[in-house]
Amino acid sequence: MRLEIATDITERKQMELELRAAHEKARAAALEDELTGLHNRRAFFEFGEQLLNQSARHQTPLTLVMMDLDHFKIINDTYGHQAGDEVLKQVSGLLKARIRDCDIVARMGGEEFAILLPDTDMTMAHVLASRLLALLCNLVVSYEKSRISPSASIGISSLGNGDRRLEDLMCRADEAMYQSKAKGRSRVTLAT
Incomplete structure (x- = not known):
């Protein structure tokens, strides 16, 4: 018994x-993007809100980098969606390899990525984003017999005194990213 x-x-x-x-x-x-292995949008907001609250409470800097691959539709249309998927995977690997463990990197959807950088001011974020852009512009993705060279437009914003939500940072970083696109793409723009 x-x-x-x-x-x-x-x-x-x-x-x-x-x-x-x-x-x-x-x-x-x-919480994971199936294709790239990065965090997905849901995870970005879940973990990002925690970082935002910590930064606001401890009055430490928090910076957001938004990145959108340039002319990604042309890559898909020219080389096929599987080639586009390979570009997304390799860009994701590059981002993962270049950020700290405390940072949050996510694929927000399509060809758009976000990187949240705790304890990082605008100057430090600009240095990182410029390095990432240079690495990305030197990246050559081989797919079947094709060689694809992606580029990206990047916008950066930082936590302000009035920011209470991650969307506040995202709105400014998005605006800066679209300014990068309007200025000719493949560049980094700081939000004002």
């Missing part, structure tokens, strides 16, 4: 552990 009860308890604990592991795996999958 005791052996049966012990076995039943062990089996129940094993089932609970398996269920917990499956739950954690599903939660992680819900």
